Amino acid sequence: MIVVIATRNKHKVEEIRACLGEGFDYLTLRDFPNAPVPVEDQPTFAGNATKKASLLARWLAEQRLQSQTVFVLADDSGLEVDALGGAPGVNSARFAALDRGGQSNSTDAENNTKLLRLLVGVPPDRRTARFRCAIALARVAPASRAGDESEPSGTRVARGEPLIFEGTCEGRILESPRGTAGFGYDPLFLPDGHAQTFAELGDEVKNKISHRARALAKLRRWFAEQRRHD
Numbered sequence: 193m194i195v196v197i198a199t200r201n202k203h204k205v206e207e208i209r210a211c212l213g214e215g216f217d218y219l220t221l222r223d224f225p226n227a228p229v230p231v232e233d234q235p236t237f238a239g240n241a242t243k244k245a246s247l248l249a250r251w252l253a254e255q256r257l258q259s260q261t262v263f264v265l266a267d268d269s270g271l272e273v274d275a276l277g278g279a280p281g282v283n284s285a286r287f288a289a290l291d292r293g294g295q296s297n298s299t300d301a302e303n304n305t306k307l308l309r310l311l312v313g314v315p316p317d318r319r320t321a322r323f324r325c326a327i328a329l330a331r332v333a334p335a336s337r338a339g340d341e342s343e344p345s346g347t348r349v350a351r352g353e354p355l356i357f358e359g360t361c362e363g364r365i366l367e368s369p370r371g372t373a374g375f376g377y378d379p380l381f382l383p384d385g386h387a388q389t390f391a392e393l394g395d396e397v398k399n400k401i402s403h404r405a406r407a408l409a410k411l412r413r414w415f416a417e418q419r420r421h422d
Contacts (some may be wrong), residue, residue, distance in 0.1 A: 193215070193217065193260060193261045194218075194262045195216045195262075196219045196252065196262065197218060197219070197220045197265050198220075198244045198248050198264055198265065199220060199266075199267065203375040204404075207395075207399060207404055210399050211409070212408050212411065213412065221248075227248055227252075228248070230247045234282070236282065237268040237325065237358075238326040240282060241268040241354075242266075242354055245264045245354040246328075249264040249332045252264065253332050262332040263330065263332065264330045264354075265327060266327070266330075266354075267325060267326070267327050268326050268328075269284075269323065269326070270284030270285070271322075271324075271376075271377045273319070274318070275320075276310060284303070284377070285297040285298070286298055287303045288305070288306045291306070300375060300377075303376070304377060304379065308368070321362075321364055322360050322403070323361045323377075323403035323404075324358070325403040325404045325406070326356055326358050327408065327411055328356055329411060329414075330355075357407045357410040359402075359405065359409070360403050361383055361384075362384045363386075365377075365382075366381075369391070370389045370391065370392055371389045371390070373391045373392065373393075374389075374391040378390035386401075
């Protein structure tokens with residue numbers, strides 16, 4: 193079974209592979225340099241993940257590449273800070289760039305700097321936040337059936353919706369970064385029940401409690417259920 197991860201972000205790929213585990217042949221967008229690039233303009237993480245998974249699955253069906261079952265896995269995730277009304281939310285990757293009127297992603301340092309600036313003076317008990325992840329899974333239809341109606345499960349995407357698996361991790365935003373591992377807002381995010389940030393915990397712990405790990409655990413159970421029925 194092939195799983196095509198719809199990203200070029202090596203950090204996401206590493207987390208997804210670690211959480212989803214063995215038993216799959218993994219590919220990423222780096223293996224398909226001509227794949228279409230969707231505009232992530234949906235108001236929700238699930239909406240953006242669905243758009244990415246559907247577009248790539250349709251494109252792959254047209255390539256007539258599949259010799260076995262192929263799934264597209266698309267992730268959209270980000271940080272929601274309560275004191276900022278849920279921002280940066282779906283704009284997490286381009287949070288700082290929005291100030292310049294841009295839509296491209298900002299650097300992690302730029303995003304973290306903006307977040308800390310907006311939270312200056314906000315006391316610890318009001319710095320609550322969460323990471324949220326939505327994963328869309330779409331099955332690539334065989335090329336000869338790419339125009340068929342989708343099955344009710346949504347696992348064929350010719351005209352149907354991908355399956356959605358979601359996960360969250362609650363915590364709060366610190367006043368300064370801690371740790372050098374991870375990426376994005378990890379050095380600022382202290383998950384509930386832990387004394388270390390995502391950037392300090394290490395992959396073994398993070399890949400058990402993170403928003404992406406929790407969404408992927410649901411997906412892993414779904415795959416296991418499908419295999420039992422095969």
